[in-house]
Amino acid sequence: MGSLIIAEKANVALRIATSLSEGKVSREKVGSSNVLRFQRDGREYTVLSLRGHIIELDYPEEFSQWKIDNLKDLIRATPVENVKVKGLAYALKKLDQENSEIIVATDFDREGELIGVETLRLMGRRDGVRRARFSALTKYDLVQSFGNLAEVDYNLAASAEARGIIDLMWGAALTRFFSVTTKRLGREFISVGRVQSPTLTILVERENEIRSFVPEKYYELNMVVNGVRFAYEGNPIKSREEAEKLLERLGKDGKVVVLERTEKERTIYRPIPFSTTEFLRDANRIGISVERAMAIAETLYQHGKISYPRTDNTVYPRTVSIKSIIGALSGSYLMKEIEHLTSNSRLIPSRGKVETTDHPPIYPTTPLKKSELKGDYFKIYDLVARRFMATVAENADILDTEYVVEKNGLRFKYTASKALRRGWMDYYPIVYYQEKIDPGFKVGDQPNFSDSKIDEKNTNPPPRFSQGSLIEKMEKELLGTKSTRHEIIQKLYDRGFIEGNPIRVKPLGMAMGESLILNSEAVARPEMTAKLEQEMDQIASGSKKKQEVVEDSRMILTTLLDDLINKADKINEKFYETLRLEKVVGKCPKCGADLIIDYRNDSRFIKCSGPSNDFFQYLPRTGKIEVTDEKCPVCGLFLIKVIRKGERPEMRCVDSKCAYNTSRETFGECPSDGGNLVLRRSRNFTRFIGCSNYPNCKVTLSIPQKADLIPTSKKCEVDGFPIAIFKFGKEQVEQCLNPKCKSRSSKR
Template sequence: MRYIITEKHNTAKRISEILSGGKAKQKRIKGANLFYINEDLAVIGLSGHIIGVDFPPQYSRWEEVDAASLVNAEIVTTPLNDKIISLLKEIAPEADEVTIATDFDREGELIGLEALKIIKEQNESVRVNRARYSAITKQEIEKAFSNLVELDYNLAHSAETRQIIDLVWGASLTRFISLVSRSLGSNFLSAGRVQSPTLALLVDREREIESFVPTPYWEIHAKFDGFEAKHAKNRFLEHDEVEKCLKKLEGAKEGRVTDIKKKKKVDRPPIPFNTTEFLRAASSIGFSAANAMRIAETLYVNGFISYPRTDNTVYPESIDLRGIVALFKKGVFKEEAKKLLAKNELKPSRGKKETTDHPPIYPVSYVAKSDLKEDEWKIYELVVRRFFATLAEPAQWLTMGVKIDIKDEPFKVNGAIIEEYGWRAFYPYLKIEERILPQLSVGDLLNLIEIAVLEKETKPPSRYGQGRLIKKMEELGLGTKSTRHETISKLYSRAYIVGNPMKPTRKAYGVIDALEKYASMITDPEMTRMLEEAMDRIADGNVSEEEIIGESRKILNQIFEDLKSNEEAIATTIKEGMRADMVVGECPDCGKELIIRRSRRGSRFVGCSGYPDCTYSLPLPKTGKIIVTGEVCKEHGNMSKLRIINKGKRPWDLGCPLCNFMAWQDSKKKENDETNHDEGGN
């Protein structure tokens, strides 16, 4: 009997349908599903990792075990899905051959190896091979199963190494900062070798914003019929210079065109989507990184797009680009497809990253808009249009730089007109900003309508949006294409950041301030990048798993020496940050701080820090993590808005607690009035 092992139930179902021509039969064994293609071949869908790594049970009690002892603790494997493990043990004795067909990346290779180990415990002689594919389509799957290869054990071991290193770093550091700050239970704090440097990026950027001192400057603009020019100096940093210039321009009625430079500008198509570029583009149209990736994986499993976890930005020659475009000769993209198919040659754009594991993300089949959910369609359309744009011609612009003299003071204006839309006709997500000027010639005298002075000031650096942060993480070697969006989601769930662009909370300040001051290696991207490169060496077969885990533990032991010697200072810094996050605003009765408090019975409320002298309070929801966003209520300017995070649900913006309470009082009053009216009527 031959068994095919896939990563997920839906993937098993799709592959079995393809290989059986839609005739596969589902059977349930040991509470898990198999899809029988025939009596000698079946497909099993796992549920991601079925085996995990953990510490032995004696390390589970946080307050009874020193966090530093986790660094060198034994690592044990634990079952994560008993039903599927039981199924694998059940079918193992009769298995002659096993084909691993999990996703082809590090995690997929390890997931396949986990299943294989369980089978081999019961049947050591089973034959093993590997099917690699980048899309779940009939052509791709049939090709993969006709060209089976060997399982890449080194790739699987590199994933296992990351699993163990992330467990040890995350568990030991998380436990340490949670214990010293007394943040236990559902309010525990977290840290990790990728999470902490990423959070440090956000906190450091926020510090730059807060410490930024704006510099005033002035611009002098000249308004003519149909356009406006700016003084060639651009910015005047001294107001005296502005006054001198204005005095010189006094009484001016016209300007003379002294120079015109026209240029053709080639606007090249965007590069193919790898994971980072895809998440950046999805972020620009309103998707969080985690949501965009979740939807992309659904589209991939259903055979609509290629594998969404890839570093590649160069289409391999094996992809039939014209054949893929031809899929869209019907439906909403038919006009764009016809334009591309009319070209003699489809020459795609190329990025700098070229890998051999998976191609860039591209559509692999046509699906009607009515067959997808709204969000799924938006992501699918984004992938289709990006693919089309990479095959289209460059856009062509005509630019014009004009110099104008007003009483010997130089002014300038730039115009830009798009002459050929090229790829931009296929990809409408980037705004086209034309600056149209009237017909001008050197020597023309222009009627001056007004000289205007604009007072401005320099702006602080902007906060990171999710797309830009993922790009920055990639540049610094923080995480992988498969994990960066998960790291960002974790920062939100831990209440370290709010909003998008992302703003760190005061709790995040406290944690990063403490780590940067007393154990800076934790927040240094270089340390994380070094370990990522080490795991690459494992994948290449150049170093052993044990050696890199040993190096990682050595680094972490050094870090814990610093943490232990500064435990009291770290605790103080984190607690100060956490307390600042509990301040909601100013008490309207006495002017003292309003803070989030908990009653003896465990209920939460906003209460005055002046209690018992002041008893002002506002109710709060019974469940969910409360985050003070820092956004101030327009009506009650001394009150911050709140957000509630419940696990597994969308964040709830409670808003101003006072506005919320007043609205509740109004609704109750209305209910009582209606009840009294009804009773009076009866």
């Protein structure tokens, strides 16, 4: 009888086996599960690799119908534990019988402890169980850990279990309540959760700050001396009158006197090693979404190109050998930069504030040739490799030179800047610094100035969150984990709450967010997570029982539900009121009431929401619609902007039949029956030219999708089809519309 070792993931299982084995490691399948077998001290060991949690909580069958009536029973019900992997229970039973000892070797954290306990429970095992605790996957750490086995911490596991039960309870009850109350069921359901809802609230409140922001005008007085721009020391100036007076006192041109020249050195510190948050933020800065960046990192990790991508650690452990990584990279496409780095740096790595011991920061593990990866995969690998280089490079040293010049008692400043040592900035792909030219004045010089003028400016509202800055904010508020934050953000997109990057909150997100803030403050704020964290610590330390904490949470949720159910009608009303107001895109040109965009089946339209209901226009089926203030030069209605991916934004009259639109889409007479040849879109949205007499006339012409087509009044002499201008970016060709026309085949 041997020992069964339970590992949380495949690579850990492999490290354990190769580190402890005294000979061969063999692979096998037990059912559908992967196991590794090896021997040590004459004992037989089997390592089972799991894939994270094996149990998923759900409510019993009887609660499958979403309705308000059973919500309070729902939260009192005990969730069912479903096994996520088919056949795993069988494999565990079998392995249990084969081994006298079980060693839980899952990750050394709360969820890891629970994954271990889930496994034991599924096996029905309580005796002969021990726990290996290790925080690095080196042979040394693993041998130490397996030589000093501890006991399974059932309290720690219970704390994670409480988290699971509470998350499901609140999530399911409130998701159901809001979905049923607003009658958004099926695919349209609206979700509520301990992490996603406070995240949505953060975005909603920022959106409101931006909307209620009143920009204030201010003025700046500037002048140009020797090609650089000097700014008045008294900037910003409150009023235009004051600014005009100063400008008058200064004059249009003439001489200034250089009063001061001061040199100051400063440092731009090299970045800290890549934690998941840092990585995602910078991946987002180079234009890759956090969801995609994480998926690519996972693939690169699976292929051994980079280290484990889910980590909070920002300090390289001693076991990560800087020298050998540098050595490896020197055989890669980064060869030249590495050469430069090794001769200009002491290669002592930077350190961040957070130091954990479970995984190292993200670093490249295999050198690559340029051709090995493409597109975003290359960009992500390159980012990781260059970040590593930046963390072992030297800081950048900057020399700022501040000049003060004077004219008629008015003082102006300019700061030149130059890198004395570029250090890490030579290797990292994100630009943080720009040199500013030095005019080279000495004190007492009297150079000429010109272009003195007043710039009118506006104060700016706070910026929208990007995916990257939102990830950072979530980390700061303790919302989610390194492995889930990007998923939560993606969930908000998928639910139709938010769009774009920088992130804008869509009408549905605003309606939901406002509703949560108003009615369910507890789940709209990060404090719920903070409180849960405290309680989990109490369960782990034994000062509270899991049942107590769950029961407590159940009471609070019951009270909240009572309140919500009482206010259900009002909540519904307010929700749709907000949704309606959020959809307002302008004022009705006929009665002045609000115009809204709405959808039915496949079509999309803009209509008046006022009582008279006298404005209605269909909108193009594709693209994002923005209503503009511009009047249509043809009919006097307003123009809309249609934004489509990969195409230049199109300005259209809101009236689809207005000549403003059709003149650009009508190319001339159809040679077959005299109808009009017009631009159409097929069901899959590709553009083509067709006869207006369709279906009687079936003339269709395919056109290059990337071309802008401009009608002319000319006719082709060869086949009689109209001639149009095909614009490809800056290039353009005037030719027959018919792609099969002989006049075209001669070209190209």
